[in-house]
Amino acid sequence: MKLTIKEEDYLETIYRLSANLDSIRISDIARSRGVTMPTVISAISRLKESGMVNQSYYGKVYLTAAGKEAATEVYETHSILRLFFGEVLGLSMEASEENACKVEHGISREVIERLKKLIYFMRNCSSKAENCRFRNIDNVFPQSDGETGFNQ
Amino acid sequence: MKLTIKEEDYLETIYRLSANLDSIRISDIARSRGVTMPTVISAISRLKESGMVNQSYYGKVYLTAAGKEAATEVYETHSILRLFFGEVLGLSMEASEENACKVEHGISREVIERLKKLIYFMRNCSSKAENCRFRNIDNVFPQSDGETGFNQ
DNA sequence: TGACAATGTTAGAATACTCTAATATATTCT
DNA sequence: AGAATATATTAGAGTATTCTAACATTGTCA
Numbered sequence: 001m002k003l004t005i006k007e008e009d010y011l012e013t014i015y016r017l018s019a020n021l022d023s024i025r026i027s028d029i030a031r032s033r034g035v036t037m038p039t040v041i042s043a044i045s046r047l048k049e050s051g052m053v054n055q056s057y058y059g060k061v062y063l064t065a066a067g068k069e070a071a072t073e074v075y076e077t078h079s080i081l082r083l084f085f086g087e088v089l090g091l092s093m094e095a096s097e098e099n100a101c102k103v104e105h106g107i108s109r110e111v112i113e114r115l116k117k118l119i120y121f122m123r124n125c126s127s128k129a130e131n132c133r134f135r136n137i138d139n140v141f142p143q144s145d146g147e148t149g150f151n152q
Numbered sequence: 153m154k155l156t157i158k159e160e161d162y163l164e165t166i167y168r169l170s171a172n173l174d175s176i177r178i179s180d181i182a183r184s185r186g187v188t189m190p191t192v193i194s195a196i197s198r199l200k201e202s203g204m205v206n207q208s209y210y211g212k213v214y215l216t217a218a219g220k221e222a223a224t225e226v227y228e229t230h231s232i233l234r235l236f237f238g239e240v241l242g243l244s245m246e247a248s249e250e251n252a253c254k255v256e257h258g259i260s261r262e263v264i265e266r267l268k269k270l271i272y273f274m275r276n277c278s279s280k281a282e283n284c285r286f287r288n289i290d291n292v293f294p295q296s297d298g299e300t301g302f303n304q
Numbered sequence: 305t306g307a308c309a310a311t312g313t314t315a316g317a318a319t320a321c322t323c324t325a326a327t328a329t330a331t332t333c334t
Numbered sequence: 335a336g337a338a339t340a341t342a343t344t345a346g347a348g349t350a351t352t353c354t355a356a357c358a359t360t361g362t363c364a
Contacts, residue, residue, distance in 0.1 A: 177341070177342085178341075178342060178343090179340080179341055179342080189341075189343080190342090190343075190344080193342070193344085209342085209343085210342055210343080211342095
């Protein structure tokens with residue numbers, strides 16, 4: 001019953017749309033993902049078969065309990081990654097968002113838990129200057145653009 | 153001319169095999185990636201069309217200059233991610249390797265450069281105890297297993 | 305209410321990736 | 335060299351993902 005990357009992407013899109021819309025149409029998903037409606041229809045029909053989504057002929061799209069659970073997991077992963085890229089690495093909002101989208105699939109629970117700790121730790125660092133002095137890693141070395149000198 | 157994730161995976165596999173083997177066969181790649189030989193043949197034929205690989209009928213596989221360049225880039229990304237997971241997040245070697253494989257595609261150059269800085273910074277932290285006291289993030293909070301209390 | 309616009313669906317196609325089964329070529333060993 | 339083994343290739347199939355074109359249904363507003 002493992003979902004593909006694309007299936008997870010569609011679930012996440014539906015989940016995110018449901019924050020702003022009370023009912024979700026095929027066209028909303030298509031617009032949001034930048035694909036055509038037939039593409040969405042085909043994705044949704046696969047998700048219906050996996051029991052992740054409900055949708056009747058010409059009807060609205062709903063996540064099932066299983067679909068909501070899967071979507072929530074992907075979304076939480078996405079959110080933590082976005083925070084990490086933004087707060088710890090100091091990337092712009094757009095770059096953080098974009099990288100989070102690329103990376104959010106297949107990363108382990110363990111990584112997410114430790115990223116949470118790292119973000120937490122860094123937030124503490126930033127407020128207690130005697131302990132550690134940085135806000136994000138770009139702030140620590142604003143001048144040296146990449147030359148940290150590793151080979152492995 | 154953008155490569156797919158799988159194409160990058162095959163290039164990286166060839167690149168890594170070339171460290172230990174002086175000539176690379178279809179069967180080496182198949183074994184290394186856990187796929188069948190016809191699958192490799194089909195991947196290689198696509199890579200030949202993109203000018204990333206050379207291989208003659210029943211012959212050995214070679215990366216072209218472009219192939220080597222692409223493979224090197226993926227491999228460097230992989231290596232930095234592995235270091236980050238191991239040194240900063242404190243994951244096991246196997247978990248670091250596995251997560252690096254999943255994440256290495258599509259992550260931006262900017263992220264890699266800042267991860268380098270972060271690893272560098274952490275290495276410095278570890279040696280200068282007055283500045284910051286950790287070896288890896290799991291070491292800082294060895295007890296609290298995940299409860300850092302965020303909601304976003 | 306009927307026409308037009310918006311939305312949804314089906315049909316048919318293409319690409320990427322994988323497999324198994326069958327066949328062809330190379331390599332190795334006696 | 336000839337047989338046995340290893341390796342490579344082709345053929346054919348299946349799934350996932352996307353598209354365009356054609357058609358169906360729904361919604362809106364004049």
